[in-house]
Every structure is written in C-alpha cells, then in structure tokens.
Amino acid sequence: MSKQTYTPAGTQDHLPWLDGLRGIAALWVLASHVQILTGLRNIPVLSWGGVAVDLFMLLSGFLMAHNYFLRQRSEPWESPRTFFLFWLRRFFRIAPLYYVLLIVAFSVGALLAQDRMTIAALWPSTASPLQRYLDGSAANYLTHLSFLFGLMPDYAFRTPLPDWSIGLEMQFYLVFPFIMLALARLGPLLTTLAVLAVCVVARLCFPEYFQRFEMPAFIAMKLYVFMAGIWIAVARKQKSMTLSMLAGLGIMLVWALADRTFHVWEPRAMTVGRLLIVAAMFYLMNNGTLPGSMLLQKPTAFLRAWLSGRVARFLGDTSYCAYLLHLLIVLPVAGALARNAQYIAMPAALRFLLALALILPPVYLLSWGLFHTVEKFGIHMGRVLVRKLSRGTPRGAALPGESGAGDKAAHGIPR
Template sequence: MTQTAFLGPSDAVVSTHTGTIAGERFQVLDSWRGICALLVALFHFPTASTISQSGFIGSSYLVVDFFFVLSGFVIAGNYANRLSQPAQVARFALVRFGRIYPLHLLMLAVFAGFELLRLLLPALHGTGAAPYTEGFDLKSLLANLLLLQGVGFEDRLTWNAPSWSISAEFFAYLLFAGVVFVAGARAWVWFVAAAVTAPLFLLGFSTHHMDVSYNFGFIRCLYGFSLGALLAWFQHDSIAGARQFLARSSRRMNWTLAEIVMVAVIVVFVSLAGDNDFGIAAPLVFALALFLFAHEGGWISAMLRVPFMLTLGALSYSIYMVHLFVQARMINLAGLVGRKLDLDLVGDIVLRGQPATGFGAGWAGTVAIVIMLAATIAVSWITWRFVETPAMAWFRHESKRL
C-alpha cells in the first residue's frame, strides 16, 4: 500500500460519510496493487538486463505513491463515518495494526536470523559489511520494531528496506483517525491542507525529488494518502453508482480507450519523472488513474478481474514485504553455485549509474528476473496464507471485543 496502502483490502460493503451504501470491493484496484508490488520488486532486483536498465523500471519506485493514494481512498471510503467514538478509533487502530505488523515482524525476524547465521558462519560473511552493522544494527532493529523507520528516526534505509512505507502509512492511519474523530464532517479541510502543503514541502526540502523514504517518507505518504481520502470523500458514492450502471451497459469502447491512454500516461510519466521534480506529481497522476479504474468500465479492467490478477492483488502486501529477502538469497545462492561450477552467474554490475552486485546481461539477467518473480510470488502465497490471513482474522476478532 503498503496493501498497507496496498496494504489494506477494501471491505465488501461500506457506509461512507454520506450515509449511503457504496457497493462491492474495488477488484481492479486490487489487481493494480499487485502489479505495482511486482514493479517495486523489479526496481530492486539488480541485473544488467535491458528490463532492469530501462527507464520505466528504473523509476518504478514512484508506484509506491499509488499505494498511498489507494490506501487513502480505501480507508476514507470505509471509515469516514465510523470514527466518531473513542471505541471506534481504538478498533480502527487495532485492525490496521493487525493488517501490517505481523508480517512486518516476521520479516524482521527472518532478516535478523540471517544476520545471526552470518555471525556464526564466517563462510556467509561474503565481501559485504560485518553482521549487525550498516543498516542491520540493533539500534535500527529497535526503530523497526516500533515502526519508526519511515518517519524520520533513521538516517538510512534499514533491515527490510521497503518497510519504511508501512511505517509512514501506519502513522498516516492514526492521523486520519484523529482528524476524523475531532473534525468529523469537516475533516476534508485538513486533507486539502495536507495535499497542498506536502508537495510544496518536498519541492523545497527534498534533494532527491520524490525519492524520499526514511527521511521525508511520512510527508510523501501523507500527500498521496490525503489525495486518495479526498477522492473517497467526494466521489466514492458516485463511482459506486457509475459502476453499477456500467455493469449493465455494453458500451465499453470509450472507457477502454481512456484506460489505454491512462496506462500510456503512467508508463511515460514514470519513465521520465523518476530523476526530477516532475516526480512529485506522481500522487496526482495515480489519483487520476485510481478514479478511472475504480469505475471498472473498460476491457483493461475486465482483464484485471481475471483470477490470476486478483490473486496478485491479494498477495501484494506479501510480495512487497518478502521480495527483498528473496532477491538477496537468490544472489547468495547464485554466487555459491557459480563458484562451485565455475560460472559467472553474479558479479559486479552498474545499475542505473551505481555499482551493484547482481546478475548479468542477456539471457542470464532475464532468466533471473523470471525466477525471482516466480519465487517471490510462491513465498508470498505462503506468508499470505499462514501469516497475513490468520493474523487479520485474529485482530478483527479481538477488535470486536473492545
């Protein structure tokens, strides 16, 4: 989302701030969440292949902002009229915590366990930093345990690096709940203020354009989250009504053309805006895409509702949280096999102008990408089935006891 952003599934039937019933789950947006999670995985995977070196994949860190916009849309659509009592706020906080924290805790334990193995087995040290140093130290571990790694408490990305976004998003959840609890129907004014001031802040203070995480990650998250919340605040019910009309209509061509144009706009924008200030417009672009695809009116939307795409959507949070560990262990394993068989499977490469250790160009890099995606999806299914799903059920059950 995030499932936090990306990172929290929409409820089947919701009551919005207008008091009306707003329809079923936004399935196409779920599928987009899965696609974006895979794009983040591709962005992080070091190969010298044409895919990894392309401008689109090289700037795909921007799709994290889609997670934030979607999260604001889903959360506001579900909870804008359900946070008027302290007990409701407490239940909301508990459910959101249960949505993101169990898998985050598991991955922290997995990363920490591997560092312990590196400490006990010198053969695993490699040429990198010593165990429990440089982003894997115990101080940073505490910050990650407290979900502080994305709100300015760290000076670098640490442990499971992508988790900075769930840190930022969790505190966006709490701020949303507090604002709605205090301001009620006027909460939208605060979201407008955040959506206006956050990009101005990034323009003024970010030295890496939209590529902020551990430092200004919360500001970045609040920007997209607020846009999504405003979209839900004023358009949720009209979108739901339009979807019901479109479901009964066979006139899909105009919507299909609009969806094709929107996909092209996203590809061009991401490809061109990753290394300049235009990237700060990413939440605006993704808010427009969310508005369009929430209607589910075209044939691209129809393709995004096939079972495989919906499965990717369900697995998106796990994909986002496990992919970095899967990739690192793939590199370890390929290096070991390469040494045993005298093959150059991994080595020093240049990735987007920076030195890295990864897979080579040509067939080796492409095959590695396919294996990485398959392995990430497989591991994600396991964590979704045995961690995410039971944890969500338990926390929702406990929230009802409040």
C-alpha cells in the same frame, strides 16, 4: 459484460479490481529491484519503483476513506473507542507478518550484506549502505518492533526489508481519523490545504531533519499522495468526479514544485508518471461523470474485469508478503549470479530476465504460504479482539474494519 459498466458512487463495498491493482504494483516493485541488482538501470516505467510505492499510498488513501464513508454512521469518529478499535485492527493487519519477516531479515543480514557487496563491486552505482544489513543493535530492534523507525532518520532505512513504506503506512493510520474528522467539519478542500500547509511548514522549520532521511519514510514527506487517494473517495460521493480529479492532480503538481523548492530532485518522467497514475485511478473508479467516460467505457470495464481475474486476485492476495519478502530472495539470487563469469558477460536485458525467472517462483510460493498461515492468522486475531472489545455494539451494527471492504482491501500497501 454487465449492462451497468460504471459502479454507482459510494454503493459498492468491496472493489475487487483494486486487489489486482495492488498485486501488479507489488510485482512492479519487485521487478524494479531486480533490474537494479542485475545492472540494468534507467529503463522507463520498469525502474520507477518509487512510483509503484506511491500507487500503494494512493490506494491506501482511497480505500481507507471509501471504507469510512460506508461506515460513518455505525462507526462515528467522534468516539475515542472507534479510534482505538480502528488502530487495533490495522495493527493486526500489518504487524504479524512484518514481525516474522523482520526476524528472518535480522537473522540473515550478514549474509545479505555479502551478496550486496558482490553486486556493488560489479555495478557501483547500485551500492546501498551496509549498515542496513548489519545493524543488530537493541535500538534498531526496538524502533522497528514499535514502528517508530519511520520517525527516526537513523533507523528509517536500517533493515534488509523495504519496510520504510510500512512504517509510513502505520503513520498514515495514526493520522487518518483526525483527517477524516477535519474533512467532515471543514470540507475536503480546506482540509487538504491545511494538511499540505502543515507538511510544508514542517519542512521549512526542520530542514536538516528531513534531509537526513535516505527514503521518504516520514509521513509529512508523502501525506500528499494519501490525500490524493482520499480525493478519489470524495469524488465517488459527489455527482461529478471532474473537480475532484483536478484537485487530486493539483495536489501532485503542487508537491512536485515543493520538492524542487526543497532541492528534492528526481527525473521529470517520474513526476509525469505520478500524475498519470492519479488520473488512471480516477478513471478506474469512474462513476461515468469524468470527461470521455463514454469513449473509455469498454476499456474501463475490460481493465476492471482483468484486475478482478484469477491471476490478478492471486497477485493481490500475495502482494503484502511479496512486497516485504522479495529482497530476501532477490539479493541471494542476484549475488550468486554475480559470481558467475558467464552471467556477467550476458547482455543486461538477458541478465534481468534470467534473474527474474529464478526469483519469481520462490517469492510467490513463499508468499502464498505465508498469506494462508501468518497473514490470515493476524487478520483472524484482529477480528477476534475487535469483537471482544465491541460487545456493547448494537446488534446489526458494523464493527470497525468488519465490512467486506475492510476485510479484503483495507489498505494500499500490499496486504
């Protein structure tokens, strides 16, 4: 183990353990969906797929702000050109793989609907709107190809993919430069209060609009999680991370109370789970200034090393594809099993384990292949376009998204 257990704040470009953490979160979402579709419900932690998606958003908020702080001198946000290049790179990082899997999802939607009906007939509480699988309208295609679906309640949850969170991520990319400009001018506290106030006012002014969303696909419903992640990056720039951790936890608590005010109910355990992942992220990124740092020094070093290992790196590399792809495998496998009487007679835990064993190999094999073909191709195309449009950048200056951190971990939703 290295003598220096904690990474100095703001000095390390790529943080490899976050790749592994993102991979674990993608596997968490997959396992959560498998347990639902095999009739195994309400298992603590395993069933909290929503908390796993929040972990992606927390990572995204941190990583985007962390990269910004590393490059803020060479890439001033005061320049509209920086905005454009930033958005261009983010588009090519997300869109190519998404478009490929979106076409597949639309093509097999009717078949997936049959599997979904078979599963719902056995376990009615797992039912999902069939229109999600059967809507082949031009409007549905256009809203998803343009990433506008997250703004439209009728289309935000209208494909077989779990892409509502991808649309949410794209919305975050859209507002992120403005948040960082505000942070530079107003400071993190005033910026956070202003962002939360805008989100609350929007919910107060348009309650029916928010209530129509089946999933929290609109940025005002989840921006608080991204802001908590930004506070982790802010903390690493400061001499002490303690106040920033209290701010991050405070954001999560305030929004949990706001959700209840707006009649958004969820198990209290999930609220506690969100607080725990925020606290855990602060300690994982600890620079040695959080309470109990000396006591947690060895566990933190061990966790970082494990999350930087070969298996975790594989999960991180394949995480974006595994996240997007998995339901295209989970539904046919779970549907086929649900037609077998012997499988139905099994205890719920055994059904879950059998389905998981059948699902994991094809999901990760296909994800590995798509990562090395479609996903890497998209990354390359984004770099090429950014470089062509940045020919006027002084030699030696970093291009938007061209640092190691931008290459390896520029967003939290699975790569």
